[in-house]
Structures are given as C-alpha cells and as structure tokens.
Amino acid sequence: MGNPLxxxxxxxxxxxxxxxxxxxxxxxxxxxxFPIKRPSSFNFNGAWLFNYGIGIHLLQSDDPESMxxxxxxxxxxxNHISFQCESMGIVENKLxxxxxxxxxxRVEENGIYVDQLFFHDPDGTMIEICNCDNIPI
Numbered sequence: 191m192g193n194p195l196x197x198x199x200x201x202x203x204x205x206x207x208x209x210x211x212x213x214x215x216x217x218x219x220x221x222x223x224f225p226i227k228r229p230s231s232f233n234f235n236g237a238w239l240f241n242y243g244i245g246i247h248l249l250q251s252d253d254p255e256s257m258x259x260x261x262x263x264x265x266x267x268x269n270h271i272s273f274q275c276e277s278m279g280i281v282e283n284k285l286x287x288x289x290x291x292x293x294x295x296r297v298e299e300n301g302i303y304v305d306q307l308f309f310h311d312p313d314g315t316m317i318e319i320c321n322c323d324n325i326p327i
Contacts, residue, residue: 208257236248
C-alpha cells in the first residue's frame with residue numbers, strides 16, 4: 191500500500207450525546223476534562239473539552255430518542271477510550287464514591303500486572319482506566 195499518512199498525534203474524539211449537559215458533567219466531574227472555547231460559527235449545540243493532551247468534542251444529538259442504546263453490560267472487549275492513571279486504588283475508591291458501576295480486570299505478562307477498570311459514560315461509551323504503562327513495550 192505504500193507510505194502511511196504522516197500524522198502527528200490524536201487531536202480529539204467526537205461523541206454524539208443524548209444529553210449534552212449530562213455528558214459535559216461526566217467528562218468534567220468524573221474524568222477531569224475542562225471546557226474550552228468552541229467556534230461560534232457552529233450552528234448546532236455542542237461542547238469542546240480538553241485535558242491529558244487530547245480533546246473530547248461532544249455533539250448534542252438532533253434526535254436523542256432515536257439514538258441506539260448501547261449495551262449496558264460492561265464488556266472489556268468492546269470499543270472503548272482508555273486513560274492511564276497514577277493510582278488504581280484512588281480511581282476505584284472515587285468510582286465507588288460516585289456510585290459508578292464498573293468492572294475490574296487484570297492482565298499479566300511475564301509477572302508484570304496491568305489493572306483495568308471499565309465503565310460507561312452517560313451514553314454508554316466504554317471508558318477504561320488502567321496502569322497500562324506497567325507493561326514495557
């Protein structure tokens with residue numbers, strides 16, 4: 191196929207939401223993103239958030255009732271967005287305090303362990319929090 195595209199980095203992830211307000215609340219208060227200025231020329235409701243070197247662009251659905259409902263079952267093998275953290279214990283305690291349902295998983299490679307926590311955003315997008323940097327690449 192030849193040369194791949196010459197990319198620099200991930201810029202943003204765009205997610206369509208049933209409720210922009212609920213999604214902004216989740217990404218700001220659970221995951222620690224910050225609202226940033228969004229171009230005023232957009233003629234649709236949305237929000238831009240930023241942290242950890244990436245952007246999350248939330249778009250209010252034109253027809254929230256017709257949006258496909260994601261499976262509420264937490265499946266670590268489903269599509270997901272993954273974030274690394276400093277302390278899995280602190281993250282797990284915070285999820286418990288916030289009453290967010292999650293699934294724990296542990297992966298082992300040559301005696302090195304990676305812990306993972308999986309949960310959903312308000313629209314069912316899977317989020318993973320891990321200490322994935324434990325495994326040398």
